[in-house]
Amino acid sequence: MRKEAERGMRPAVRLFEGEKWLVATGLLGFLLAGICGLYVLLYGGEVSPAGDVSKAFSFNAALGIFLISTAAVVPMSGMGKKIKAFFRWSYIALVLYSYFAENVQHFRGVNPRFVENGSAFDNIISNGFAFVALMLVLFYVMFAVHFFGKKAYELRPELVLAIRYAMIAVLFSFAAGIWISLGQSRFTGSGGNIIWLHGLGFHALQAIPIVAWLTERASISRETSCGMIHITGVAFLLGLAAIGWQTYLGQTVFEWSALPIAAGVSFLASLTAGALVLSRVSTAGKGNVQAK
Numbered sequence: 001m002r003k004e005a006e007r008g009m010r011p012a013v014r015l016f017e018g019e020k021w022l023v024a025t026g027l028l029g030f031l032l033a034g035i036c037g038l039y040v041l042l043y044g045g046e047v048s049p050a051g052d053v054s055k056a057f058s059f060n061a062a063l064g065i066f067l068i069s070t071a072a073v074v075p076m077s078g079m080g081k082k083i084k085a086f087f088r089w090s091y092i093a094l095v096l097y098s099y100f101a102e103n104v105q106h107f108r109g110v111n112p113r114f115v116e117n118g119s120a121f122d123n124i125i126s127n128g129f130a131f132v133a134l135m136l137v138l139f140y141v142m143f144a145v146h147f148f149g150k151k152a153y154e155l156r157p158e159l160v161l162a163i164r165y166a167m168i169a170v171l172f173s174f175a176a177g178i179w180i181s182l183g184q185s186r187f188t189g190s191g192g193n194i195i196w197l198h199g200l201g202f203h204a205l206q207a208i209p210i211v212a213w214l215t216e217r218a219s220i221s222r223e224t225s226c227g228m229i230h231i232t233g234v235a236f237l238l239g240l241a242a243i244g245w246q247t248y249l250g251q252t253v254f255e256w257s258a259l260p261i262a263a264g265v266s267f268l269a270s271l272t273a274g275a276l277v278l279s280r281v282s283t284a285g286k287g288n289v290q291a292k
Contacts, residue, residue: 013155015072015213018084022071025092029064032103033057039107050116051109059102062199067095069205070143073163077143078152087143094132094139101129114184130181137174144170158225162212165233166204172240173201176247189250196253197244204240208233211274218280231273239266 016023036057045054070091074084105112105125115126144167146152153160176198180186186195211232215225242263243253253260 013075015075017075019071019074019088021092022074022088023068025095026064026067026071029060029062029067029095029099032099033060033064036060036103047107047109049109050111051106052111053106056103056106060099062202063095063098066202066205067091069202070140073147073159073166073205073209074143076152076155076160076163077146078149078155079143079146087139090139091136094136097128097132098136101125101132113181133177133181137178140170140174156216157222158212158215158229159209161226162209162229162233165229165237166208168233169201169204169208169237169240171201172237172244173198176201176244188247191252191255192247192250193252194247197240197247200243201240204236207270207274208236211277214274214277214281218277220277220280225277228273228277232270235266235270235273239263239270242266 036053040054040057045052045057047053074088077084079087101112105122110118110122110125112129113126115122118126147160147163147167176194179188180194180198183194186198187193208229212225212229215228218225220228239262242259246253246257246259246263249259251257251259253263
């Protein structure tokens with residue numbers, strides 16, 4: 001009852017509220033991914049001399065998921081209307097350029113990031129892509145900072161607590177992206193692949209907040225809710241750290257050694273915490289039905 005009363009005193013803030021254009025831009029990524037996927041099925045991925053439409057497919061889908069996930073949490077940031085609008089439209093512009101560079105260049109047979117013996121146009125697009133990638137990171141870091149303020153936390157404490165962990169995980173992903181750019185390759189050492197760290201960190205935006213969203217609907221106390229969110233977040237971050245260190249050593253994450261096993265155990269712990277919360281939601285639902 002106390003938990004419900006506290007929620008009733010806070011202003012209602014809904015996921016995705018006011019962010020239809022960010023969502024639409026994310027959905028554009030899925031549309032582009034569908035076009036690329038169809039092309040790959042019909043003609044294969046490689047486009048001579050250095051393009052690969054299958055890479056554009058995965059890029060579009062990943063960026064679309066990331067943008068829609070970001071749109072979901074923007075209302076909980078505590079940002080003012082002007083700052084929120086500045087972030088929204090700046091990010092949309094940067095993402096649209098990214099879609100353009102990734103898709104046009106791969107279909108032209110050019111690697112949009114690492115150009116070799118390209119035209120002046122190719123070099124301009126590549127340099128612009130590098131600048132845009134940097135701006136995407138900087139704008140997101142400024143966005144993430146707002147979740148660590150009191151104003152954001154007071155809106156929906158459980159959800160914002162989870163978003164804080166997710167934002168730290170996203171920083172891991174951005175760091176991995178910079179690592180790829182500096183090394184001009186996703187591969188490192190004898191078997192390391194930075195893309196795993198890069199991709200998994202972004203998925204924290206879905207994995208951790210959904211646990212918090214479930215705690216808001218579960219028949220558990222505020223203390224238990226926060227405890228489960230902490231377990232989920234810390235375990236997820238430990239899993240990323242283990243993968244990152246294994247990759248730094250130049251080793252594959254698909255081997256039976258201490259770090260990959262530790263990563264697996266950590267992600268399993270995070271998943272288990274989410275499953276326990278989900279079971280309490282189901283129990284609460286059954287209780288309500290019986291009460292009626």
